[in-house]
Amino acid sequence: MRTKLHFIIIGVQKGGSTWLAKSLRKHAEVGFVPGGFTMFERSDFDAMEVADKVDALMQDAAAAPCVGLKRTFFSDERVPGRLHRLFPDVKLIVALRDPIERAVSSYFQTLTTGRLPIQTFDQWYTSFRNCGPVTQWPGEPAIIDEGMYAKHLQNWWQHFDRSQMLVLQSSQLKADRAGSLKTIGEFLGLKAPFDDVDVSQSSYPGVYSLTHQRIARLLQPLYMQRTDDERMRKHRIGALSKVVRRIVVLGIERRILLPMFKRPQPEVQPAVRRPLAEHYRDDIERLQHLLGWDLSHWSTVRTLREIDELIDTGKPATSSAK
Numbered sequence: 001m002r003t004k005l006h007f008i009i010i011g012v013q014k015g016g017s018t019w020l021a022k023s024l025r026k027h028a029e030v031g032f033v034p035g036g037f038t039m040f041e042r043s044d045f046d047a048m049e050v051a052d053k054v055d056a057l058m059q060d061a062a063a064a065p066c067v068g069l070k071r072t073f074f075s076d077e078r079v080p081g082r083l084h085r086l087f088p089d090v091k092l093i094v095a096l097r098d099p100i101e102r103a104v105s106s107y108f109q110t111l112t113t114g115r116l117p118i119q120t121f122d123q124w125y126t127s128f129r130n131c132g133p134v135t136q137w138p139g140e141p142a143i144i145d146e147g148m149y150a151k152h153l154q155n156w157w158q159h160f161d162r163s164q165m166l167v168l169q170s171s172q173l174k175a176d177r178a179g180s181l182k183t184i185g186e187f188l189g190l191k192a193p194f195d196d197v198d199v200s201q202s203s204y205p206g207v208y209s210l211t212h213q214r215i216a217r218l219l220q221p222l223y224m225q226r227t228d229d230e231r232m233r234k235h236r237i238g239a240l241s242k243v244v245r246r247i248v249v250l251g252i253e254r255r256i257l258l259p260m261f262k263r264p265q266p267e268v269q270p271a272v273r274r275p276l277a278e279h280y281r282d283d284i285e286r287l288q289h290l291l292g293w294d295l296s297h298w299s300t301v302r303t304l305r306e307i308d309e310l311i312d313t314g315k316p317a318t319s320s321a322k
Helices: 017-025 047-061 079-086 099-112 121-130 149-157 170-175 177-188 210-222 239-260 270-291 299-312
Strands: 007-011 030-032 066-070 091-096 165-169 224-226 233-235
Touching: 007 017, 017 030, 017 066, 017 091, 017 177, 030 047, 047 079, 091 170, 091 177, 099 121, 099 210, 099 270, 099 299, 121 270, 149 165, 149 270, 165 170, 165 177, 170 177, 210 224, 210 239, 233 239, 270 299
Parallel strands: 007 066, 007 091, 030 066, 091 165
Antiparallel strands: 224 233
């Protein structure tokens, strides 16, 4: 008999899912499954093989009344159908963040992996819009596509009932962490409250300094190596490499470089923000209709209103006015 999986935090990337996972891990009734579960996204996906691997990983958490895991595969169109075959009754949790803010944060996180040249978000997006798919790193389009929330939600709802998914707003998650955790506890049927949970801040602050990124990039060969295509990086294998990685990432980067070069998320310039907002316009309108949400507080929606006002007054939408 296979272990029952009760919930999965499916994303979105840079939407608060890591903090959610850390908070749920501390709950007395929750058993959290280790591992990243990239097997669901593999091109050679085999349902029975994956089921056996997942079941083996779940054994340590099986004694808990509520067993869950985190894997931010919200935007991968292959996953909902595959997941439903194995866990049709699982509950899903996703937190949605303003799409432009999320894209900027995702871009800088991608920089920390060494998979893109170091440049500003504005420079990257301008190049991204102008270049063909042949020159793009394979994961690059996901930085933007992850924010097409309505499209991805409808893909999940083709396989799972809407009642199985709790959709949160990252802004509310940040503004009222205790209240959000209470909502999640009720959704999962947890009886005990959340105790000893840090509700003050996010788990991993963004690395928005390009100087920090450049120094970290120089340190990466100590514990990472390039793959055959010379674009992707992977962790070196071995106990020594793991120790070096912990020293560099947790010691040098987090405790020295991050405080020294701490920066707020950079402002996206109007020449980039406006076409990017237009990219999300139809999807945001669908999202508000699907969820019954008023998203007027999203900066992306405010930018769209600004564009509409410029058009109404006869001014070009490419104006640099903020």
